[in-house]
Amino acid sequence: MDNWILKGVRNLVKEDMVTTPVSPTQVKVKVTHLLISNFDALLYSGDVAAEYPKTIGRFAVGIVTEVGEKCYGVEKGARVYLESVRSCNACYACKSGKSENCTDVQIAGRDFDGFMRDFVVCEYTEVAPLPDSVDNMHALCIETVGIAENIYDKLNLSAGQRVAVVGSDFTGNIIAQVLQFHKVIPIVIDNNPNNLEKARKCDIYYSYPADDDLLNNVLDATSGELCDAAIYSAGSRLPLSVACRLVGKKKSLVLTGFASMNCSMDARDILEKDLTVFGVTGAYRYTDAVINLLLHGAVNIDFFDKEVITEFDPVAILKDRSENIATANRGKMIVLKMIL
Ligand SMILES: [Zn+2]
Numbered sequence: 001m002d003n004w005i006l007k008g009v010r011n012l013v014k015e016d017m018v019t020t021p022v023s024p025t026q027v028k029v030k031v032t033h034l035l036i037s038n039f040d041a042l043l044y045s046g047d048v049a050a051e052y053p054k055t056i057g058r059f060a061v062g063i064v065t066e067v068g069e070k071c072y073g074v075e076k077g078a079r080v081y082l083e084s085v086r087s088c089n090a091c092y093a094c095k096s097g098k099s100e101n102c103t104d105v106q107i108a109g110r111d112f113d114g115f116m117r118d119f120v121v122c123e124y125t126e127v128a129p130l131p132d133s134v135d136n137m138h139a140l141c142i143e144t145v146g147i148a149e150n151i152y153d154k155l156n157l158s159a160g161q162r163v164a165v166v167g168s169d170f171t172g173n174i175i176a177q178v179l180q181f182h183k184v185i186p187i188v189i190d191n192n193p194n195n196l197e198k199a200r201k202c203d204i205y206y207s208y209p210a211d212d213d214l215l216n217n218v219l220d221a222t223s224g225e226l227c228d229a230a231i232y233s234a235g236s237r238l239p240l241s242v243a244c245r246l247v248g249k250k251k252s253l254v255l256t257g258f259a260s261m262n263c264s265m266d267a268r269d270i271l272e273k274d275l276t277v278f279g280v281t282g283a284y285r286y287t288d289a290v291i292n293l294l295l296h297g298a299v300n301i302d303f304f305d306k307e308v309i310t311e312f313d314p315v316a317i318l319k320d321r322s323e324n325i326a327t328a329n330r331g332k333m334i335v336l337k338m339i340l
Contacts, residue, residue: 001340003117004314006056006109009046012315019119027074027127028066029082029120033308035059035140036317036334038235038257038325040116043109045322050110056314057116058084058108061130061139071124080127081139081291082115084108085284105284116314118340128287134294137301140335144171145290145299146283148178151231151254154280159183161228162221164246167236168195168207170331171257174299175231176204181298187221189214189242195331201303210242218246226251233257244269252276305332312336 003017022028034057042048043056064078074080086106087099094102108114130139148171157163161184165176168190176186176199188199188207199207206221208214218227226248232240234257243253244265253275270277283290293299309317317334 001118004056005053006043006050007053010044010319012044012056012318017117017119020121022066022068022121024068024070025123025125026068026121027064027071027080027124029062029080029122029127030065030340031060031062031082031115031118031120031338032079033061033136033140034116034336034338036314036321036336038321039107040109040114041318041321041325044318047322048110054109055113055115055117056109056318057114059140059143060084060115060120061136062115062120064127065119068124074124074127074129079130079136081130081142081287082108082120082122083126083128083287084143085282086112086126087284100285102284105282107282116336118338128291131291131295134291137306137333137335138294138299140333141174141299141301142287142290142294143283144174145178145293146286147171147256147280148175149286149289149293150283151175151256151280152178152182152184154278155229155252155254157182157184157228160185162187162225164189164218164227164230164243165233166190166210166230166238166243166246167233167257168192168199168204169233169235170304170333171235172231172233173199173202173304173331175233175256177202177299178293180204181293181296187218187227187246189238189246190236191238198303198331202300210238214242215245229254231256234263239263240265241269244273244275247273247275249273250275252278255279256281301333306335307332308335308337310337310339 087102088104168188230243230247232243
């Protein structure tokens with residue numbers, strides 16, 4: 001039984017794992033599929049710091065193999081999504097019994113042990129049973145769809161409003177689709193022609209490269225009004241100023257994504273337009289809402305590049321991804337199929 005532990009920067013080692021017996025409120029899960037994310041690559045390279053040692057791996061699904069006697073709604077043999085974020089149990093909200101308002105949400109692979117291992121023993125509330133019609137590939141997108149839904153909620157948008165989505169890699173594409181599901185009209189901007197093509201295949205009507213015509217294209221798409229909000233995906237590698245330029249006065253600019261954000265923005269853009277700027281990087285407590293969205297076909301991932309690997313070397317995969325994070329096909333879903 002394998003357990004991939006990050007012991008320090010670029011120091012990922014495989015160890016035999018020891019599993020503990022389940023307590024009455026715990027389940028034991030055989031991890032079957034793990035999505036390699038940019039977040040894992042940034043942890044590996046040290047761009048995102050973890051408290052070592054930590055098992056790496058943020059997004060996974062598995063099969064329940066043992067259930068404690070006080071677990072509800074989870075049965076042995078059930079296919080489940082492993083929650084990639086948990087409350088901290090230490091902040092004021094958590095200690096007051098209001099963990100839903102946790103101010104220090106913990107992320108798998110960074111703050112608690114992640115899922116690149118054969119078995120996970122956790123509380124039954126930390127897994128979400130998956131309906132048959134939500135396949136493993138869609139389930140591995142749950143957190144990203146949750147981030148999109150979280151952004152939609154925070155922006156308080158109404159039907160027909162126009163929102164610029166800067167960067168249409170994996171995250172940006174999903175955000176655009178979720179907005180569209182809510183009848184908000186996304187305007188996707190990316191300099192990668194493949195990403196623009198994928199957006200079109202997912203029925204996104206407005207998709208443009210960030211070239212000299214961009215502002216005029218967006219003015220046309222918004223009847224001269226500019227966008228009601230802009231969402232900047234950190235993986236896009238486009239300047240943040242692109243997002244500032246496309247949004248109207250007194251509107252919001254949201255920053256999101258898992259890439260390390262080393263871009264800067266001009267304060268003048270924010271001041272002159274009186275913009276509200278905030279970040280969304282998580283989707284704590286969104287899993288049930290997302291599964292419902294997926295059941296309603298809100299997100300089409302048919303056109304994403306996917307690779308499912310049974311024989312793998314996580315060190316080589318993470319090394320490659322972290323070294324090529326600026327140029328790699330970030331929309332590609334690399335999934336480890338974990339067989340005992
Ligand atoms: Zn907390």
